[in-house]
Amino acid sequence: MIDLEKVFCLFCDVGMSEPRLFIPFINPVTNEADFLPTEYSGAADGYDAEELEELQARIHNDPNWLELPDRHELGLDSRLPLRFADEYLRPADCDLVYNFFRHRGAYSKFRALLDRLEMTDKWYQFQNDAIRNALKEWLQDNDIEFTE
Numbered sequence: 001m002i003d004l005e006k007v008f009c010l011f012c013d014v015g016m017s018e019p020r021l022f023i024p025f026i027n028p029v030t031n032e033a034d035f036l037p038t039e040y041s042g043a044a045d046g047y048d049a050e051e052l053e054e055l056q057a058r059i060h061n062d063p064n065w066l067e068l069p070d071r072h073e074l075g076l077d078s079r080l081p082l083r084f085a086d087e088y089l090r091p092a093d094c095d096l097v098y099n100f101f102r103h104r105g106a107y108s109k110f111r112a113l114l115d116r117l118e119m120t121d122k123w124y125q126f127q128n129d130a131i132r133n134a135l136k137e138w139l140q141d142n143d144i145e146f147t148e
Contacts, residue, residue, distance in 0.1 A: 001145040002028040007068070007135050008128075010035065016071050016131075028144045029064040066144070074134040081110050084126050088119065 007026055010033040015131035022035040036056060037047070059065045071077055078101045084095035096113060100106040114120045139146050 001147055002026050002033070002139070003052070003148050004132070004139070004146045006031065006033045007139070007146070008132055009033075009138075011068060011135060012128075013054065013129060015068055016076065018071070024057050024068040025065045026068060026144075027062065027064045028066070028146070029138055034059065062117075064068055066142070069138060074117065074131075074138060076131060076134055080127060080130055081123075083130075084123055088122060088126070090128065 010024045010026070014035045015024045020038060024033070024035045024039055026033045034055065036059060037052075057147060082101060085094045089097065093113065099110040101112075103106060111120070114123050136146070
């Protein structure tokens with residue numbers, strides 16, 4: 001059985017990055033959560049080669065380790081700010097958000113709008129709730145027992 005909070009923290013730490021620099025893994029049998037750098041991330045440079053090799057072997061040789069899906073697979077990509085806008089913002093602000101996400105730099109513009117509207121804390125709560133719910137759903141869909 002895996003602790004949902006452990007999965008949530010791991011996903012928030014490494015699962016939301018874009019591009020995907022790390023791959024998060026969980027082991028529901030031992031209640032462990034860890035991550036490996038992707039080949040192309042260059043992040044492996046910060047690891048001791050021996051420790052990294054040991055971690056890779058431990059994760060890849062034990063069938064109980066499962067790779068968590070990426071944020072796109074969980075619906076936590078640009079669709080999430082659009083859902084937030086639909087639910088909490090006025091129609092005119094909603095139109096702005098939809099326009100932001102048609103161009104580069106959308107998240108910084110979105111954050112600036114939220115700051116201006118004093119909705120940043122509400123956004124972070126919405127985002128955290130969405131991550132938790134998506135992870136719960138994924139765990140349930142994959143018949144992985146968890147504690148909350």
